[in-house]
Amino acid sequence: MSVNVATAWKPLSRAQMAVRVAADIPDAWYVNLGIGIPTLVADHVPAEREVIFHSENGVVGMGPAPEPGQVDPWLINAGKQRITLRTGGSYVHHADSFAMIRGGHLDLCVLGAFQVAENGDIANWATSDNDTAPAVGGAMDLCVGVKRLWVVMEHTTKAGESRLVRKCSYPLTALGVVKRVYTNLAVLDVTSAGFEVAEMVPGLTLQDLQNVTEAPLKLAS
Amino acid sequence: MINRIVQTMADAMAGIGDGSTVLVGGFGAVGQPSALIDGLIEHGAKDLTIVSNNPGVGRVGLARLLELGRVRKIVCSFPRSSDPVVFEQLYREGKIELEIVPQGTMAERMRAAGAGIPAFFTATSVGTKLAMGKEIREFDGRTYVMEKALPGDVALVEAWQADRWGNLTYRASGRNFNPVMAMASKLTIVQSQHIVELGELDPEKIVTPGMFVDRVLHVPYGDPKPS
Numbered sequence: 001m002s003v004n005v006a007t008a009w010k011p012l013s014r015a016q017m018a019v020r021v022a023a024d025i026p027d028a029w030y031v032n033l034g035i036g037i038p039t040l041v042a043d044h045v046p047a048e049r050e051v052i053f054h055s056e057n058g059v060v061g062m063g064p065a066p067e068p069g070q071v072d073p074w075l076i077n078a079g080k081q082r083i084t085l086r087t088g089g090s091y092v093h094h095a096d097s098f099a100m101i102r103g104g105h106l107d108l109c110v111l112g113a114f115q116v117a118e119n120g121d122i123a124n125w126a127t128s129d130n131d132t133a134p135a136v137g138g139a140m141d142l143c144v145g146v147k148r149l150w151v152v153m154e155h156t157t158k159a160g161e162s163r164l165v166r167k168c169s170y171p172l173t174a175l176g177v178v179k180r181v182y183t184n185l186a187v188l189d190v191t192s193a194g195f196e197v198a199e200m201v202p203g204l205t206l207q208d209l210q211n212v213t214e215a216p217l218k219l220a221s
Numbered sequence: 222m223i224n225r226i227v228q229t230m231a232d233a234m235a236g237i238g239d240g241s242t243v244l245v246g247g248f249g250a251v252g253q254p255s256a257l258i259d260g261l262i263e264h265g266a267k268d269l270t271i272v273s274n275n276p277g278v279g280r281v282g283l284a285r286l287l288e289l290g291r292v293r294k295i296v297c298s299f300p301r302s303s304d305p306v307v308f309e310q311l312y313r314e315g316k317i318e319l320e321i322v323p324q325g326t327m328a329e330r331m332r333a334a335g336a337g338i339p340a341f342f343t344a345t346s347v348g349t350k351l352a353m354g355k356e357i358r359e360f361d362g363r364t365y366v367m368e369k370a371l372p373g374d375v376a377l378v379e380a381w382q383a384d385r386w387g388n389l390t391y392r393a394s395g396r397n398f399n400p401v402m403a404m405a406s407k408l409t410i411v412q413s414q415h416i417v418e419l420g421e422l423d424p425e426k427i428v429t430p431g432m433f434v435d436r437v438l439h440v441p442y443g444d445p446k447p448s
Binding site for chain 2: 055056057058059072073074075076077078080082085091092093094095097098099101102129133134135136137138139140141144145171172173174175
C-alpha cells in the first residue's frame with residue numbers, strides 16, 4: 001500500500017504496528033507472541049512494565065536476542081531464533097508449556113493472520129484446502145486457550161484484497177476467538193455487531209478505510 | 222543393582238522392531254537426539270511411524286531416515302523447516318503418510334499415554350479441518366473434540382545429565398518434548414551429554430526420574446547447531 005498523496009495519510013510500518021500493539025499490553029501480563037510482526041512487539045514494551053513472554057517450546061520469561069558473544073545455543077524460541085532468559089525466567093516441558101496455553105493461564109496471545117472475519121474467526125495456518133502440508137504448530141492451541149487473542153497484520157494482501165472479511169475463505173484456525181485487530185491502517189475491536197473501528201492512522205477517514213475493507217465497519221461509540 | 226547405562230549404540234538400539242512407533246524428542250536441533258537417530262538409521266528398522274515436531278532438515282538425521290524409505294508415517298505439528306526437501310518430495314510422491322497435529326494436542330496426547338489416559342477432550346481444533354471425523358462433545362456449554370493418547374513403542378530422548386538409574390536433567394530449551402516422550406513409550410532410550418554418579422543429581426532438579434527410562438548412552442554431542 002503506497003502513500004496516499006491527496007490526503008497525506010500514511011500506513012504504519014511493521015515496527016510502528018508493533019509499537020502500537022505493545023502500548024496496549026499492561027504491566028504483569030503473561031504474553032505469547034507469534035512469528036512475524038508479533039515477535040517485534042517484545043522490543044517495544046515500555047521499559048517500566050514487567051511483561052513476561054512465553055514461548056511454546058517451554059520458555060517462560062523470554063528476553064531479547066543475545067549480544068554477540070553471549071549466545072547460548074541451547075536457548076531458542078518457537079521461531080527457532082536464539083534468545084535470552086530474563087532474570088526470574090524458567091523452563092518447562094512441552095506438555096506443561098501447552099497446559100499454560102490451553103489451561104487459560106496466558107493473558108494474551110498476539111498472532112499474525114491471513115484473514116479475520118467479523119465474528120472473530122481466524123485463518124492463519126493454511127492458504128487453501130489443497131495446501132500440500134500446512135504447518136499448524138501451536139496456532140490452534142493458542143487461539144482457543146489464551147484469555148484474549150489479538151491479531152496484528154497488514155490491512156490488505158499485496159494484491160489489495162481485504163484481510164478483514166465477512167467470512168474467512170482460507171482454512172480456519174479457530175472460531176470466534178479474535179478480540180482485537182491491529183493493522184497498518186487501524187485498530188479494530190471484534191464485537192457482537194462486527195468490526196468497530198477504535199483508531200485510524202491520521203488523515204484516514206472511515207470511508208477510506210471501508211473502501212479497502214470487505215467487512216462492514218462502524219466507528220466505536 | 223540397577224544399571225541402565227549401555228556401552229554401545231548397538232546395545233541402545235537392540236530390539237527396535239519393524240513397524241514401531243518412535244517418538245523423537247527435540248524442537249529444531251535443540252534437545253534432538255541426533256546420535257540416536259543415526260543409530261536408528263544404522264540399526265535398520267523400517268515401516269516406522271515417527272512422531273516428532275518437525276520432519277527433519279536437509280539430508281541428515283530424520284530427513285535421512287525418511288529418504289532411506291524407513292518411515293511409513295510421520296506425526297508432527299510443523300512439517301516445515303529451513304530445508305524440508307526430503308519430506309516434501311516423499312509427500313508429493315505419496316510415499317509417506319502425514320498426520321498433522323496441533324502442537325499442544327501432540328504433547329498432551331503423549332502425556333496422556335504416559336499417564337494411562339486413553340483419550341481426552343480439548344477445545345483445540347474445534348470447527349477446523351483437523352477436527353474432521355473426531356468425536357465432538359459439549360461440556361458446560363463449550364464444544365470440545367476428542368483426542369486419543371499417542372503412545373510410543375520407542376522414545377529417543379536427549380538429556381544433559383544422567384545417572385545409572387536413568388534419572389535425567391535437561392538443558393534450557395532442550396527439555397521440550399523429551400520428558401513427555403520418555404513417559405509415553407514402552408522403551409525409552411536416552412543419549413546424555415554427561416553421565417554422573419548416582420546421588421550427584423540434586424533430587425529437586427531431576428526432571429525425568431529413571432522410572433521412565435530404559436537405556437542411557439553417553440554421547441558428549443556438544444552444542445546444537447542453529448536451525
